[in-house]
Amino acid sequence: MKPFDYARADTVEAAVAGGGRFIAGGTNLLDLMKLQVETPEKLVDISRLDLNRIEERDDGGLTIGALVPNSDLAADPRVIERYEVLSRALLAGASGQLRNKATTGGNLLQRTRCYYFYDTAAACNKREPGSGCDAIGGFNRIHAILGTSEQCIATHPGDMPVAMRALDATIVTQKADGDKRRVPIGDFYRLPGDTPQIENVLEPGELITHVELPAPVANARHLYRKVRDRASYAFALVSVAGVVAVEDGRIAHAALAFGGLAHLPWRNPAVEQALVGQQPGTAAFEAAADALVEGARGFGHNNFKIPLVRRTLIASLRDLTGEASA
Amino acid sequence: MHFTINGQRYEADVDIRTSLLDLAREHLGLTGSKKGCDHGQCGACTMLVNGRRINACLTLAVMHQDDEIVTIEGLGSVENLHPMQDAFVRHDGYQCGYCTPGQICSAVGMLDEVAKGWPSHVTGDLTDVSLDDAEISERMSGNICRCAAYPNIVDAIREVAAKEEVSA
Numbered sequence: 279m280k281p282f283d284y285a286r287a288d289t290v291e292a293a294v295a296g297g298g299r300f301i302a303g304g305t306n307l308l309d310l311m312k313l314q315v316e317t318p319e320k321l322v323d324i325s326r327l328d329l330n331r332i333e334e335r336d337d338g339g340l341t342i343g344a345l346v347p348n349s350d351l352a353a354d355p356r357v358i359e360r361y362e363v364l365s366r367a368l369l370a371g372a373s374g375q376l377r378n379k380a381t382t383g384g385n386l387l388q389r390t391r392c393y394y395f396y397d398t399a400a401a402c403n404k405r406e407p408g409s410g411c412d413a414i415g416g417f418n419r420i421h422a423i424l425g426t427s428e429q430c431i432a433t434h435p436g437d438m439p440v441a442m443r444a445l446d447a448t449i450v451t452q453k454a455d456g457d458k459r460r461v462p463i464g465d466f467y468r469l470p471g472d473t474p475q476i477e478n479v480l481e482p483g484e485l486i487t488h489v490e491l492p493a494p495v496a497n498a499r500h501l502y503r504k505v506r507d508r509a510s511y512a513f514a515l516v517s518v519a520g521v522v523a524v525e526d527g528r529i530a531h532a533a534l535a536f537g538g539l540a541h542l543p544w545r546n547p548a549v550e551q552a553l554v555g556q557q558p559g560t561a562a563f564e565a566a567a568d569a570l571v572e573g574a575r576g577f578g579h580n581n582f583k584i585p586l587v588r589r590t591l592i593a594s595l596r597d598l599t600g601e602a603s604a
Numbered sequence: 605m606h607f608t609i610n611g612q613r614y615e616a617d618v619d620i621r622t623s624l625l626d627l628a629r630e631h632l633g634l635t636g637s638k639k640g641c642d643h644g645q646c647g648a649c650t651m652l653v654n655g656r657r658i659n660a661c662l663t664l665a666v667m668h669q670d671d672e673i674v675t676i677e678g679l680g681s682v683e684n685l686h687p688m689q690d691a692f693v694r695h696d697g698y699q700c701g702y703c704t705p706g707q708i709c710s711a712v713g714m715l716d717e718v719a720k721g722w723p724s725h726v727t728g729d730l731t732d733v734s735l736d737d738a739e740i741s742e743r744m745s746g747n748i749c750r751c752a753a754y755p756n757i758v759d760a761i762r763e764v765a766a767k768e769e770v771s772a
Contacts, residue, residue, distance in 0.1 A: 279621045281620075281621065282620070282621070283620075284620045284664075284666060286667075301664075301667075303663075304662060304663050304664065304667070305644055305659070305662045305663075308623075308662050308663065308664065309643050309644060309662060312642065312643070323666075323667055325667055349656075349717070349722065352722070352723070353720070353721065353722040353723060355731070358723070358730045358731060359731075362730065365723065365730055366725075366730075369723060369724055369725040369727075370725050372746075373647065373745055373746025373747075374657060374710070374713070374714060374717065374743055374744075374745075374746050375644070375647060375650055375657050375658050375659045375710065375713075375746045376644060376659065376662075376746065378656045378657060378658050378713075379658045379659070379662070379663065509742075509745075510725065510741075510742050510745035511745040511746055
């Protein structure tokens, strides 16, 4: 690990003025620092800031402090009751030990698990802009099939952010100059394009302080379905976060987000448009799946993800609507 | 830097890069916690920090100066085994023993989580938590045993949970 300076911040104001990389749970950052994939010159320890509460909002939603650990968020009775998809996604991720340490803000910023990003001897435009991408033409079983670029085919590895995307979460931040802003999660992440090293809209020194969840959708079923190489403690090959409501025999609300497919938690309005107003059933589910994989591109080892996510979505929709296989 | 480990106060002058695991093993002589992967993948380094199980390899010692840290040495001794240690011995819940301190610390932390009513990935109704073998396996998935002593590890944990009547 490269040497670095360390300072503990006692207030948000001091943290954003600190001029360093933030560290809280550290489960991803320290791992990458050991490999010298990340080499920050200064760490600002934000783990003691007063951002570890989950609070009620006037609209019936919740405000989650950025330092709430994954395990506390998953087990919170309000989250279980109103946002089961979020609890399920959190519980599908990592291990008990990691969930006890990993925070809400840090998990939003988890970096890709692309093998070539981790291997400092390999070419990686995300780690070293301009060096190339060894995943394209290499071993790319875990890589993206949607929203890729010639520079990067890495995926966002998270589960929690996929559920938050389906829940229309808003990310609240504070900038180095003290300004606060609220960014809808749909605007927070960036596709790789020509700058895969820039993964979100945060400015240098900008700190995530909270995540806001809007009031839950009434009478909706929630589901997080994760397909992975082993039953526990593995990243998603593909995952589906779904919130679906059926009224009078027709789909009244559908929010569907996907992990393992892209550089960000993926959501495509065309998938939901193919469902809303329709009767639950194979015809509508297949139309939604067709919309999801339209334009999908495999890179060899990950071609299987296209039919896999199609089937996973259809199976998820059967569960979400209570519509048995037809 | 100052630390409280197993109820004892320590002073140590260590590099800022030192992990909590390396602090214990290399600087304080507490070698019970093991370094397996050093990347949070195997769980051999599991300690209890403020009562919660974490991977000690993936956190900086400097960040834990105000915390109550418990390692395997603090759970029990040869003369006075912790009930989980005793159960692992009687059920043969190990072969080479390298992962065992992490398994035991993790199991102790895990039963506290169940007692608090925390659900897991395999819990059906998230508001109704109980402990069966599938729950134990899922909740212990962050601890790898390359000898694959898993069936006996599950037996040991199940017995302690039953004795302590752990359920939410």
